Amino acid sequence: MRTLFIPLTFLGLATTAWGQDPGAMVPQTVKTGGTKSVHVISHVVTHPGNWKAADIEIEQDKGRPYVYICGFTNFDTQIYDISNTAAPKKIFDWTIEHPELHRGIGAMDGKYFKIGSHYYYAQSFQFMQGSPDATLGAVIFDVTGLPDPNKVKVVARIYYPAAPGGFHNTFAYKHSDGRVLYFATVNDAKAVVYDLDKVGSGADSSTWLVGSVPNPTPSKTFRTGSYHDFYVGYDPATHLDKFYGAGLGGFSVWDITHIEAPKQLFTITGPGEEIAHTITPSPDGNIVVTETEYQYTPLRIYDITDAQAGKVKNVDVPISAWTADWHDLSHNHEVRWPYVFVSAYEDGLQVIDLSDPKHPKTVGGFFTCDCVHEDGFGGNPDNGWKTTQPSVEQGAFGVDVRNYDGLVVISDMRSGLWLFKVDGFNSYKEGVSSVQDYTKAPGSTPPTS
Amino acid sequence: LRARLLAGALSSALLLVGPYDMKLLPGPAAPNAAATGRLMFARSPFGIATTVDGHSIYNIEVTTTGLPTAPAAYVAWAVTPDLATWTRLGTIANGKSIVGPVSLNKFLVVVTAEKSPTSPTHDGPTVLHGTSPSGWLQSFVSHPLFRGMPP
Numbered sequence: 327m328r329t330l331f332i333p334l335t336f337l338g339l340a341t342t343a344w345g346q347d348p349g350a351m352v353p354q355t356v357k358t359g360g361t362k363s364v365h366v367i368s369h370v371v372t373h374p375g376n377w378k379a380a381d382i383e384i385e386q387d388k389g390r391p392y393v394y395i396c397g398f399t400n401f402d403t404q405i406y407d408i409s410n411t412a413a414p415k416k417i418f419d420w421t422i423e424h425p426e427l428h429r430g431i432g433a434m435d436g437k438y439f440k441i442g443s444h445y446y447y448a449q450s451f452q453f454m455q456g457s458p459d460a461t462l463g464a465v466i467f468d469v470t471g472l473p474d475p476n477k478v479k480v481v482a483r484i485y486y487p488a489a490p491g492g493f494h495n496t497f498a499y500k501h502s503d504g505r506v507l508y509f510a511t512v513n514d515a516k517a518v519v520y521d522l523d524k525v526g527s528g529a530d531s532s533t534w535l536v537g538s539v540p541n542p543t544p545s546k547t548f549r550t551g552s553y554h555d556f557y558v559g560y561d562p563a564t565h566l567d568k569f570y571g572a573g574l575g576g577f578s579v580w581d582i583t584h585i586e587a588p589k590q591l592f593t594i595t596g597p598g599e600e601i602a603h604t605i606t607p608s609p610d611g612n613i614v615v616t617e618t619e620y621q622y623t624p625l626r627i628y629d630i631t632d633a634q635a636g637k638v639k640n641v642d643v644p645i646s647a648w649t650a651d652w653h654d655l656s657h658n659h660e661v662r663w664p665y666v667f668v669s670a671y672e673d674g675l676q677v678i679d680l681s682d683p684k685h686p687k688t689v690g691g692f693f694t695c696d697c698v699h700e701d702g703f704g705g706n707p708d709n710g711w712k713t714t715q716p717s718v719e720q721g722a723f724g725v726d727v728r729n730y731d732g733l734v735v736i737s738d739m740r741s742g743l744w745l746f747k748v749d750g751f752n753s754y755k756e757g758v759s760s761v762q763d764y765t766k767a768p769g770s771t772p773p774t775s
Numbered sequence: 776l777r778a779r780l781l782a783g784a785l786s787s788a789l790l791l792v793g794p795y796d797m798k799l800l801p802g803p804a805a806p807n808a809a810a811t812g813r814l815m816f817a818r819s820p821f822g823i824a825t826t827v828d829g830h831s832i833y834n835i836e837v838t839t840t841g842l843p844t845a846p847a848a849y850v851a852w853a854v855t856p857d858l859a860t861w862t863r864l865g866t867i868a869n870g871k872s873i874v875g876p877v878s879l880n881k882f883l884v885v886v887t888a889e890k891s892p893t894s895p896t897h898d899g900p901t902v903l904h905g906t907s908p909s910g911w912l913q914s915f916v917s918h919p920l921f922r923g924m925p926p
Contacts, residue, residue, distance in 0.1 A: 424858055426802045426901045427883060456906040458858050458883065708800075 357672065360692030363749040364675065367411045367733075369694075372742035373400050376710060377703070381658070381724035382737035383436045383447070386761050392472055393735055394436045394447055395743055396724070399711060401425045401432040403449045403465075407473050411733065411745050418475040420467070422451065422459065429457040429707045430492070439498040439506050440764035441523050444470045446481070448508060448522075452492035461485045463493040463510055466525055482525045484534065489513040498522065499558040500762045502567050502769045507536070507585065509558060509569070515541045515551030517571060519585055537585040543575030543595055551575055554619070555604045555658075558582070559758060560768030561611055567768075570614065572602040577616060579633070592633040596642030598623065606661045609758035613683050615659060615666055616644075621718050624649035625656055625668070627683050648686040650676045653699070655718045660727050662754040665689065667734055669722035672697060675736050677748055692746065694738040695721030703739065729754045729761050795908045797884060799837070802901035804888055810839040810867075810903050812884050817876045826878050834875030835884060837867045842902065848892035849902060852885045853877040856910065861885070866892050881910040 360366075372378050372395055380398040385391070393414065395404040402425075405418035422428055430453035438447045447467045453459045464484045471477020486493070491513035499507050508520040519537040523529075544551025553573035561568050569580040569588065576595030580588045594605075594616065603619040612631040617623075624647035632638045650656060650673035659668045666686075668676040674694035679687040702720035704713025713719075724737040732751040736744040799810035817824040817832040824832040835851070842849060851864040851874045865874035867886060886903040 424901070427854075427858065427885065427904050456911045458856055460856075 356696055356698060357674075357693040358696065360674070361690035363690035364677065364692045365747045365749070366692060367745040367747055368414055368743075369741070369745075370406070370414050370416075370743040372404060372416075373397060373402075375400070376712070377739055378742045379723060379737040379739060380431075380433060381435045382726050382735050382743070383438055384726045384728050384733070384735050385438055385445075386729055388730060390445065390472070392438075392469070393743065394438065394449075395737055396433040396436050396449065397421075398434070398723075398739065399430075399432045399707070401428055401451075403433055403436065403447070403467070405447075405469070405472065405475075405478070406743065408733075408745065414743060414745065417473050418478055420465075420478075420480075422465075424458070427458055428453050430454040430460075431711075434492075434494055435496050437496050437498040437508070438469070439508075439522055439762070441506055441526055444468055444526065445472075446522070446526055448496060448498065450493035450496050450510065452494060454491070460490040460492070461487040463512070464496065464508075466522075468526070481528070482531075484508075484510075484520060484525065486510075486512055486518065495553075495555040497556055497558050497760075498762065499567075500764055500767060501585065502560055502565070502583065502767050503585075504767045504770075505536075506762075506764065507558075509539075509556055511553045511555070513552060515544045515573075517541075517553045517556060517569075519582075537582075537588065539569050539571060539580055539582060539588045540590075541571065541573040541575065542578050542590055543573070543593055545574035545600055547600060548574050554602065557606045557760060559607065559611075559760075562769060563611075565769055568607075568611070570605045570607055572605045572616065574602065575600060577602050577605050577614075579630075591636075592630070592639050592641065594628055594630070594633075594641045599626075604658055606659060606666075606760070608661065608680075608683075609663050613680070615661060615680070617656060617659065619655070619657075621655050621716070622652055623655060624652070625659070625666075625678075625686075627680065627686065629683065646684045646686055648678055648688070650688070650691060653718075657719075657722065658724055660725050660760060662727055662729070662751075662759055663757055665751065667725050667727055669725035669736055671695070671702070671721040671723070672699060672718055674722045674738070675725065675734065675744070675746055677751075690748065692744075694736055694744050695740050697721060697740050727754065727759075729759065797835075797905040797907065799839075799884060799886070799903040799905040801841075802904060804900035805842055805902035807843075808839065808841040808902055810837055810886075810905075812837050812905055814908070815873075824876075830878045830880060832876050832878045834873050835864065835877065837872045837874060837884075837886075839867055839869050839872070839903070842869050846888040846890065846899065848889050848894070849886050850889045850892070850894055850897070850899075852887065852897055853879060854883040854885050855879065856881050856883065858883075861897050863895060879907070881912075882907045883910065 380396040383394040393406045402421040406414040435450040466482040493510040497509040506522040541551040557570040604617040626644040627646045656670040664681040666678040670676040676691040677689040700716035702717035734746040797812040801808040813836040814833040888899040
């Protein structure tokens with residue numbers, strides 16, 4: 327990957343000492359408000375009831391001001407028009423047929439993608455044992471016709487009967503071979519890969535699945551090795567498409583230039599990393615931000631330079647760590663180097679500066695959860711998913727960043743949709759991120775579509 | 776003799792455990808309703824009723840409480856797991872009702888509130904629903920999300 331960090335178009339983010347005090351008392355009141363550097367643009371309570379949202383996705387093209395909310399246990403997808411960022415307008419709401427018959431955690435992750443002149447959105451679902459649609463992984467919508475909701479159509483459904491339980495996390499990736507690929511977690515020790523052109527065009531469904539990436543470190547404790555999340559990116563230095571996987575047992579990095587024959591490059595495993603959840607590399611691929619999913623654990627930062635160079639096959643010692651409040655847990659993140667935007671569950675939106683990866687700095691944050699500590703997600707559908715033991719899994723679940731203007735969106739399990747601006751962060755125009763350029767394959771010069 | 780005694784003891788134990796009653800959960804249209812559905816083999820000269828291709832044929836004894844009295848009829852349906860096919864089984868009321876037959880392997884039992892007791896299609900809201908015992912024969916044990924692990 328790149329040997330130099332891409333210069334950023336934003337400067338002067340104010341740093342604020344916030345959290346990080348290991349001696350701080352457990353907060354006795356609900357956390358509210360935020361730092362001066364983070365500004366609430368708008369907030370929408372997306373659903374009634376205790377649980378309002380899982381992940382979130384924002385479109386990146388100017389002229390398409392749309393945000394997608396995964397409705398979690400409401401089993402729906404909502405699309406908001408944010409032409410006026412101060413007043414998001416719900417323009418589309420689709421719910422699985424006969425929601426009252428379904429049981430599960432429902433609409434979890436969403437990704438938009440573009441093929442030719444058509445825009446699509448893939449909504450992942452997870453339904454449980456004994457429920458209808460237990461083998462359903464995702465519903466694919468053609469959303470080209472937005473903002474007219476009548477022009478949004480379901481064009482395909484992806485089922486994975488070999489391992490019921492649906493897709494938890496997904497990633498849409500423009501591969502260097504020109505295809506748009508859809509990576510999905512399944513209830514098995516691998517990630518599965520679909521060719522989205524075949525899915526969207528109505529091709530024979532037996533041709534959709536084009537590959538899989540094994541998890542090389544299945545957990546001995548949990549006796550399984552499902553991936554939880556992943557990042558896929560192109561490395562211009564080596565001309566390789568690389569898959570960064572987080573799964574039970576640890577993290578692993580793969581060469582997926584030929585998706586039908588992935589090659590393992592190295593792993594990141596070590597004490598405390600067994601419940602690996604999320605991993606995102608820096609633009610040059612030498613630093614990764616990782617998350618493990620259990621209370622009190624911080625985000626861990628690893629230097630993987632030697633592993634990328636083939637000098638070591640495993641990395642097991644982080645160079646630093648960060649947490650908003652050690653009593654809690656941070657969840658997903660989006661990297662816009664050197665900044666990391668974190669959906670930090672009970673600690674809401676948090677922004678970190680990794681200019682010096684060995685010394686992460688908190689830039690600012692805003693509490694979105696408005697919730698009682700340790701009263702998070704758990705239980706089962708019969709008790710409304712109310713936890714029966716201390717749980718910090720509530721609050722900011724998903725985060726996304728619109729690169730052209732620096733708008734930050736959060737989906738909060740308890741409070742719904744939030745739009746933010748962060749002082750000094752007005753765009754991210756040239757750097758590598760999870761955002762895909764669907765007009766050309768990475769590594770190619772002329773547009774391919 | 777030891778084997779026969781063991782088999783007899785096992786049969787007795789199984790009789791104590793079974794038969795299996797499907798738990799029917801309330802839908803939003805009747806939040807106070809509760810029911811169980813017991814699968815009973817349909818009448819047959821051979822003891823166990825099957826179709827020509829070997830599927831068991833059941834009637835379902837539905838024991839219900841808490842159904843409101845407003846609609847004209849509560850109709851029970853056998854529904855395939857993909858929700859594509861709804862087969863009318865009959866009407867139920869508070870107390871015991873027997874509906875059927877159903878010869879599906881995996882299926883849902885769904886009770887809807889309909890305007891007519893002879894309604895051939897389901898139009899009304901769901902008041903009760905449950906899954907056949909065979910519908911649970913699908914292991915999710917290895918899936919961390921369904922073993923109490925976090926999202």
